[in-house]
Amino acid sequence: MTTTELTLPRKDAGRRGRGRMGAGKQLHAGPATYVVLTVFALVSLAPLVWTAIAASRTDRRLAETPPPLWFGGNLFKNLQTAWDEAGLGTAMFNSVIVAGTITVSTVLFSTLAGFAFAKLRFRFSNLLLLLTIGTMMIPPQLAVVPLYLWMSDLGWSNQLQTVILPSLVTAFGTFFMRQYLVQALPTELIEAARVDGASSLRIVWHVVFPAARPAMAVLGLLTFVFAWNDFLWPIIALTQQNPTVQVALNSLGTGYVPDQAVIMAGALLGTLPLLVAFLLFGKQIVGGIMQGAIKG
Numbered sequence: 001m002t003t004t005e006l007t008l009p010r011k012d013a014g015r016r017g018r019g020r021m022g023a024g025k026q027l028h029a030g031p032a033t034y035v036v037l038t039v040f041a042l043v044s045l046a047p048l049v050w051t052a053i054a055a056s057r058t059d060r061r062l063a064e065t066p067p068p069l070w071f072g073g074n075l076f077k078n079l080q081t082a083w084d085e086a087g088l089g090t091a092m093f094n095s096v097i098v099a100g101t102i103t104v105s106t107v108l109f110s111t112l113a114g115f116a117f118a119k120l121r122f123r124f125s126n127l128l129l130l131l132t133i134g135t136m137m138i139p140p141q142l143a144v145v146p147l148y149l150w151m152s153d154l155g156w157s158n159q160l161q162t163v164i165l166p167s168l169v170t171a172f173g174t175f176f177m178r179q180y181l182v183q184a185l186p187t188e189l190i191e192a193a194r195v196d197g198a199s200s201l202r203i204v205w206h207v208v209f210p211a212a213r214p215a216m217a218v219l220g221l222l223t224f225v226f227a228w229n230d231f232l233w234p235i236i237a238l239t240q241q242n243p244t245v246q247v248a249l250n251s252l253g254t255g256y257v258p259d260q261a262v263i264m265a266g267a268l269l270g271t272l273p274l275l276v277a278f279l280l281f282g283k284q285i286v287g288g289i290m291q292g293a294i295k296g
Contacts, residue, residue, distance in 0.1 A: 048271065055079065055265035062260050074261065081259075082252060082266035087240070091248035092273065098160055098234075098244055099227040102167045106223045107216050109169040114177025115208050119190060129178070135171045140232065148236060162237040163244065167227060173219050180215040181208070221278075228274060245270045 056075035057068050082088065116122070117129050147166060156162045185208065193203045209216070231246040238247050249270055252263045 051264050051268050051271070054261060055268045057261050059259045059261045075265070078261050078265035079269060082262050082269060085262065086248040086252050086266055087243070088245065088248055088266070088269055091243045091245045094160060094243065095228055095245040096273075098163050099224050101164050102227040103220050103224040105164075105168040106170055106173050107220045110173030110177045110219060111208065111212050111216055112204065113169070113174040114179075114181050115185070115204065115212070117174070117178040118181040119185060119187060129175075132171045132174055136175075144233070144236060147233075151237065158237070158239050158242050160238075160242070163230075163234050166233065167230075170223070173223065176219055177212060177215055181212055184215070185211045221281075224277065225274060 052075070053068055053071055054062055055078050057072040058074055061068055061072065113132075117125060117132075143166075151157065151162045151165075156165075189207055189211075190203060193207050198206070229246065230244075231250075234244045234247050235250060238244060240247070240251055243251075249263075249266045252258065252266045
């Protein structure tokens, strides 16, 4: 009995030690991983690189066979032409206002609604959630005519609020935040805050928002990209006198013989703000995602 009692703890300690070593062991990528990642990176960058190559050439050279595979010397000339012809200065300013407002509003309201559906108890919560998700199944094209008539009745034709108002909150954002908060936000933490006398507003600010920060960053990035690239509703609601970037770029494709090099230069200018935003905030977004994954 004495030998058994002395031996078993040593074996258990050895197992625990090996478990700790295995858990702390760093994983290393093999050559195949680098090959696969390189291929994916090249495929993902190919459209952007081709856009830059086409924007640096002439329209005549783009029509030749084979097409150019390297940069030319007309990039800055084509960029200046696209900027002047499409009026991208005003369009960029309008797109920043539209995409920024939609992003802030969607992230804020979707987080609040997601928290309500995830952690609060109220009547018909499941029915309301199903109705919210059901709106995602309706094609947006069906809402164009009644939405346009509504905005016309309000006297908002060709104004930025016409584009902003319908997108202040989204069903996808609400469902996305609800699914995240169900797992990431413990109910005990909310109950402890209530026991300490915290108000609902204080709970949202000091408990819900910190817990939801990784998902809010992802939703904000997706919303900004979608709002910046949105074309269907802005081309209907706005004109060339007060356009967003996508509406302004549409004017470059008009004419009997559109200049493809100038169109590509305009598309490159319209893409650059998204690249700059990701370069500036991508590290914080990825860090927030990893922080949420570790906490989970």
